[in-house]
Amino acid sequence: EVQLVESGGGLVQPGGSLRLSCLASGFSFSNYWMYWVRQAPGKELEWISVINRDGGATKYADSVKGRFTISRDNAKSTMYLQMNSLKPEDTAVYYCVRASIEYGDYYSSSGYRGQGTQVTVSS
Numbered sequence: 167e168v169q170l171v172e173s174g175g176g177l178v179q180p181g182g183s184l185r186l187s188c189l190a191s192g193f194s195f196s197n198y199w200m201y202w203v204r205q206a207p208g209k210e211l212e213w214i215s216v217i218n219r220d221g222g223a224t225k226y227a228d229s230v231k232g233r234f235t236i237s238r239d240n241a242k243s244t245m246y247l248q249m250n251s252l253k254p255e256d257t258a259v260y261y262c263v264r265a266s267i268e269y270g271d272y273y274s275s276s277g278y279r280g281q282g283t284q285v286t287v288s289s
Contacts (some may be wrong), residue, residue, distance in 0.1 A: 183252065186244040202214050204261065217236045221237060
């Protein structure tokens, strides 16, 4: 059974940092591209970052570029999102999502994802 478990969220002041983790199980983690997405209250799901199978290629949405860093440790079946210079508009539930196909970059909002972790940026 595919499982993705996010952790690391919380309440942080503007300008602060958080590191999210996504622990994967039930599939060959290193065979899949992985994504971080988020959903703010009353808004649609927003794709924010992608990482390829070995972590050598990454992309970011303009809204987080230069502030967030995606990474992965295939030996630990874990993906990370380092979030710096957080802003109130980063407040959302953050989800990790697995690519819908093995070996390829194929994001679908209906793909496997975890239960999410809440990030709240507020003073």
